[in-house]
Amino acid sequence: MSLAVPPLRITDPAAFGRVAVLMGGTSAEREVSLQSGQGVLEALRARGVDAHAVDGIPALVEAIRAGTVDRVFNILHGNRGGGEDGVVQGLLQALGVPYTGAGVLGSALAMDKIRTKQVWIAEGLPTPRFARVPPGGDLRAAIAKVGLPAFAKPSCEGSSVGAARVVGEGDIANAVGVARAYGGEMLVEEMVVGDEITVAILGDVALPSIRIVPAGEWYDYNAKYLADDTQYLCPGLDEAGERAAAGLALAAFVAAGCSGWGRVDLMRERATGRLLLLEVNTAPGMTSHSLVPKAAAQVGIDYAELCWRVLEQTV
Known part of the structure; x- marks a missing residue:
């Protein structure tokens, strides 16, 4: 499968002006964001x-007030002080400051896994069956409705934060404890037996897929960032599978109101070969273990050029 990557639109770094690399914040994904942000910062400076x-939204507001920001490379992750939920996007849009990634609607919707799935279903796009559990709701009943095996996870967190794998009855108590500690809305989702696939989106191009093969039983926080x-097999599918995954990922990205760059996570069901949508990440990780840089490298885009290409979408 050949992929046409458009040429760079901007060649002069001065065209970007003063760029705030927004990282850290106060979400549960702060440490990952700091790692991502440091990588982006060094790459942009090198070019x-x-x-x-x-570091964080209050510091960004102060920098904008001081007149030291012309545009923002947003690499905050998560919500509640992270910059992936539409809040900082609304702030920057109101102030007229260009920023990377999806806008207010796409960021807010994609942060909420349940509402994203509802939009996909309305659009006729495939996603595993699921049940919504309101704060303090009956997680056991939701698991019984979806059936085992299943995942129980916060609707509005990323990086597998707060996710519980429920394979048998003995796992339910742990999942209930995770939900109680989180306190917010939970998603109980059918566990699809098959291959985990991710497709990075850069502009209107779907990069080659990556098939993720963790050493453990599933792709948890440790497998993502520490192990x-x-x-990571890239491309992760044969030619026909690549076309199908690219088309589905782009359709899912657009349906969720997203733009700029991001990553769409899917499962390929082993028994049927069906592709099923899991979630959209509107500010994906950019650490040494992250997936978007791996996919970009497959088509000859190194890390520094990837950061440049993301940033040039703001001009």
């Missing part, structure tokens, strides 16, 4: 961009 680290034995 001559006047880039500066800004060195997780395998």
Whole structure:
């Protein structure tokens, strides 16, 4: 499967002005965001961009007030002080400051796994069956409705934060404890037996898929950010599968109101070969273990150029 990557639109780093690399914040994904942000900061500076680290939304507001920000590379992750839920996007839009990634609607919707799935279902796009559990709701009843095996996870967190794997009756008590500790709305989702696939989106191009093969039983936080034995196969599918995954990922991305860049996670059901949508990430990780840089490298885009391409979408 050949992929046409458009040429760079901007060649002069001065065209970006002063760039705030927005990282850290106060969400549950702060540490991952700091790692991502440091990588982006170093890459942009290496290409001559006047880039500066800004930790969290209050610091960004102060920098904008001081007149030291012309645009924002948003690499905050998560919600509640993360910048992936539409809040910082609304702030920047109101202030007229260009920023990377999806806008207010796409960011807010994609942060909420349940509402994203509802939109996909309305659009006729495939996603595993699920049940919504309101704060303090009956998680056991939702698991019984969906059936085992299943995942129970917060509707509005990422990076597998707060996710519980429920394979048998003995796992339910742990899942209930996780839900009680989280306190927010939970998603109980059918566990699809098959291959985990992710497709990075850059502009209107779907990059080659990555098939994730963790050493453990599932792709948890440790496998994503800490382990060195997780395998990433890129491209992850044969030619026909690549076309199908790219088309579905782009359709899901657009249906969720997203734009700019991001990542769509899917499962390929082993028994049927069906592709099923899991979620959209509107500010994906950019650490040494992250997936978007791996997919970009497959088509000859190194890490620094990837950061440049994301940033040039703001001009």
